[in-house]
Amino acid sequence: MRAIAVSEYGATPALMNLPRPEPGPGEILVKMIAAGLNPIDWRIADGMFKDSVDASFPLILGQDGAGVVEAVGEGVTRLRHGEQVYGTFAQEDRGLGAFAEYALARDDGPVAKIPEGMIYTHAAAVPTASAAALDIVAEARVDAGQTVLVVGATGGVGQGVVQLAAREGAKVIATARDDMAGTMRRLGADETVDHTKGDLNAQVLAVHDDGIDAVLDMVGDTTATEVLAQLLRPGGTYVSSVWSVNPDSMEAQGLRGVNLDSDPTAELLDRLSDLIDAGELRVRVEREVPLEGTPDALAANRAGGARGKTVIRV
Ligand SMILES: NC(=O)c1ccc[n+]([C@@H]2O[C@H](COP(=O)([O-])OP(=O)(O)OC[C@H]3O[C@@H](n4cnc5c(N)ncnc54)[C@H](OP(=O)(O)O)[C@@H]3O)[C@@H](O)[C@H]2O)c1
Structure with missing residues (x-):
């Protein structure tokens, strides 16, 4: 699958062809439609967690994403095949993240159903x-x-x-x-x-x-x-x-x-969905880029001047 990853901390993020992950017990495999960019993505590539997390390389970047449940592992009870979901997908220890055609999440993890009527590129901008x-x-x-x-x-x-x-x-x-x-x-x-x-x-x-x-x-x-x-x-x-x-x-x-040490959960995502549904929280997507444009978009975010969220069309 196509993914944006780094070969080591400090390396420039690049488009790579990497194996598609398989969902284990309690996990869902999500076919990503859109991913949201955050400053933490280039900070992780720089090595922000190098002393605290034993990351696996190539390390796929990206926290936030939205897509469709493609497959479910044994024991999954909450989310179903074909469901539209959004949430956070980074698993540095397994080299996995949201800037990829497929990502894994735990059924009991920070993933929730996309609210009715919300498009993938909007949902991906929300979580972090x-x-x-x-x-x-x-x-x-x-x-x-x-x-x-x-x-x-x-x-x-x-x-x-x-x-x-x-x-x-x-x-x-x-x-x-x-x-x-x-x-x-x-x-x-x-x-x-x-x-x-x-x-x-x-x-x-x-x-x-x-x-x-x-x-x-x-x-x-x-x-x-x-x-x-x-x-x-x-x-x-x-x-x-x-x-x-x-x-x-x-x-x-x-x-x-x-x-602040914010850690999105499924419950928090559901609260955000309610606020967005009620028109009490608007999320402004400033820019959409294709997956291969992610390295430039990460560099642009590092340079500053954000006016809203950057979303990657996977
Ligand atoms: N602790 C946590 O759990 C947590 C969770 C989420 C995010 N964060 C962190 O929170 C920070 C913000 O994230 P973000 O996603 O909002 O970043 P962002 O979308 O890249 O936005 C940064 C904004 O800050 C403005 N800015 C830069 N320098 C400024 C200054 N001196 N005074 C006032 N405004 C200034 C920029 O506008 P101009 O360039 O026009 O000045 C830009 O609009 C990041 O460092 C991120 O890693 C932490």
């Missing part, structure tokens, strides 16, 4: 980013009347965070360059600040001189996080999707700091 967005807003305990700053709001996770925080009744300030300010407002942001036009703290304090309640950050390093945390009122919360928070240091300042 939208699950993280849901988890971030839950971790922050965002509440009606609070003011929250979303940093990295224009990306795949950030767009979900803006919508879900606004849905809780929070006043949302979203970072955005000029070209995305209108989109951010349409997704529910009350205000935007441009991270390329001077000091973010000064821009926020110009409107909220008594500070804000939460920073939901998809970008900042430790130094940027320490600076942005100065915007928080006593008791405020900082959630980072990039592990830039020092929870002890936050606690010493009377703040709550959380580093």
Whole structure:
């Protein structure tokens, strides 16, 4: 089968011909129709998990995908042959991932039925980013009347965070360059600040001189996080999707700091499906590429400037 894989950590992702996996007991084989690209895909290729996971090479990249159940292993009871499913498919220890014509998942794993009427290219854009967005807003305990700053709001996770925080009744300030300010407002942001036009703290304090309640950050390093945390009122919360928070240091300042470790489950996917069905969460597909265009799409995501999700047509 055709797949996008790396021969070793640090190698450039490339189109390869690799054996089609067979479903073992409790597993389903999914014929992939579309796959969703996330920053973690090129981070894994770089070797993000090299000290914690014994990966098998060639390592097929890709977390998120959507397709049709092609075969089921012994003991599978939840999902059936022919069912349309979406979810996360990466199994680094077996060299398997979503950027391939076929992928494996556990019947009790992070895979769910695609909601009625949702197309594969849309479903594939959902799992990792939208699950993280849901988890971030839950971790922050965002509440009606609070003011929250979303940093990295224009990306795949950030767009979900803006919508879900606004849905809780929070006043949302979203970072955005000029070209995305209108989109951010349409997704529910009350205000935007441009991270390329001077000091973010000064821009926020110009409107909220008594500070804000939460920073939901998809970008900042430790130094940027320490600076942005100065915007928080006593008791405020900082959630980072990039592990830039020092929870002890936050606690010493009377703040709550959380580093997100999102792990999509079938139940979480079903909740996302319900939110999407209800029109309360929109996932914006920015770009669709063929499987062979994946290496370039990964390089483009690394270079920055995402305006929504990139989806691979397998
Ligand atoms: N911990 C977890 O469980 C978890 C789960 C999912 C994702 N993540 C991580 O969360 C991060 C975001 O993921 P994503 O899928 O949303 O990425 P993405 O789609 O590539 O989007 C990144 C966005 O950040 C914006 N940005 C870059 N620098 C910025 C800055 N200094 N200030 C404000 N905005 C800035 C970019 O816009 P411009 O280029 O226009 O500035 C872009 O829109 C990634 O690092 C990902 O690995 C973690």
